[in-house]
Amino acid sequence: MAILVTGGAGYIGSHTVAELLDRGEEVVVLDSLVTGHRESLLGGKLYVGDLRDKELLAKLFAENEIEAVIHFAASSLVGESMKDPVKYYDNNVYGTQCLLEGMQKAGVNKIVFSSTAATYGEPEKVPIEETDRTQPSNVYGETKLTMERMMSWFDKVLGIKYVALRYFNAAGAHASGKIGEDHRPESHLIPLVLQTALKQRESIAVFGDDYPTKDGTCIRDYIHVSDLADAHVRAVTYLRGGSGSSVFNLGNGLGFSVKEVIETAKEVTGLDIPVAIQERRAGDPAVLVASSDKARSVLGWNPSRADLKEIIRSAWNWHSSHPQGYGEA
Template identity: 60%
Template sequence: MNILVTGGAGYIGSHTVRALVNKKHRVVVLDNLSKGHPAAVKEIELVRGDTSDRQLLKRLLTGCNIEAVMHFAASSLVGESVRLPSDYYRNNVVNGLTLLDAAVEAGVRYFVFSSTAAVYGEPIEVPITENHPATPLNPYGATKLALEGAMRWYGEAYGLRYTSLRYFNAAGADPAGDIGEDHEPETHLIPLVMKAALGLIPQLEIFGDDYPTPDGTCVRDYIHVNDLADAHILALEAMAGGAGSNIYNLGNGNGYSVLEVIETAKAVTGSSIPVKYAARRAGDPAVLVAGSERIKDELGWRPAFPGLREIIETAWRWHSNHPGGYEK
């Protein structure tokens, strides 16, 4: 199948591109490289451009006979979204609609969307299933939910079939060790723990030690990036096989606290990890754990990396071999 992957040079996008190529799909990557890295998609057709460019989208979608779109391109920092809601609505919603319009016009049949557990907001029950109320606490989650709503109506009006995948905490790296997580600034816990283990930052900041959890730190559900990639392909294959549009959570269903992540990382790296406690961050729920039974039951998805240690081992392989990331 001919597939356009927006944001395909980014962290999750590049791992999905690799999985698609391994499945013999023809992939075209569209990325403005504000966050992505050309080195993450070597030997893949990479077009530098933006989803706001309707004419470029039209040329790519028609000229490459694109049958499916996987849409990763987005602004994704929660704190930044609170400070700059206009930027997030413009990039995640307005540009998302531009992409949907171009896809419909070009006769694209399938659309797989990179969504987020941030659409749920403060959980009222754990694990969180797809039936949990969607009441996002920040513009990032709100903009992802807005595009999900648009996809529903586009599906009804134009026949575009879509799957929205709501990730919990993406982590790890391809076991080959040649592609991985490289953000600037870095806000995710596991890569920050890796940087502390390597001595690249003086200490790891822990936000809050008084949550109603066993050790007082936040609990999160970590899912390996390759397991996310596999879910995208399963979703596409299901739609190509006749399945309708759907929404799925993606997580391992296990919660680990910040301190558990640090202790596991110490065991994997053999390094000390200095920490500094700070006040809670506004909007950080105590516990976020996924209920992912729907995608397991309906698509047969099974995580290949269900344990925290194996996820951290792959992250360590990447970070220890690429302490400066891709291009430094």
């Protein structure tokens, strides 16, 4: 039996496919390649197409014996979601509806969902726990919370079990150096910093250096993409064991400040990284860190690449050997 990975040609999806293949799993990928890259797949059977194409989904489920789904396919740019909410409801919410409908028809009853810690909005306390209030402050986070709620009802009514994984920033690249992060446009700090080191950008913008943190810059949570891949595979094992639906945060301890990320990147690359201090951005909390106590105790998840230097070193290994990512767009 195979595991279907939607969005498997994307950044986190491709690392999860690699992890599944390493563990001897059979993998089927559905990806429209709208932001993903065919070259990022180290194996598996790829269907190029859209989640919202119900005929294609029916064909995929008919042609393969799917045991469980790992669902990454989504639009995930916060800024874009605040300009084009229709795109986010259509791709994320309606796309998930089509997927769940396809699963129901095919009798597939396990799904691991790549959600986001943006479901919490501005936290009341840190580290954030699963039981904390969810009040998304952008359309992207709201659609992800809606997708989780949809899954909860599909469980109650149809018995489709789900695990939702909520986390902040994926970072780093695969140990093989063959796959890594290539988002276009890029919005994540670590690749932006490394692109600055490579002189592809003039400077890295730091939004505010007067926050009440140890060095005045915002503290964020970064998790190595292969540790995230491991968590997704563990969640499949958890559902295979007959456990009920659940939500888990994935976090990396205390988090790292923006300045710490830049200083560590300078150390790792040995290159100059010019910084441009700018005004704070509206709605940027000082600290965003998720607690992973529950994932550690229930899933046995123990991120083994949690060190910032190791995360940046693996990202640098990818960016310095693939300065154009997977190539021309």
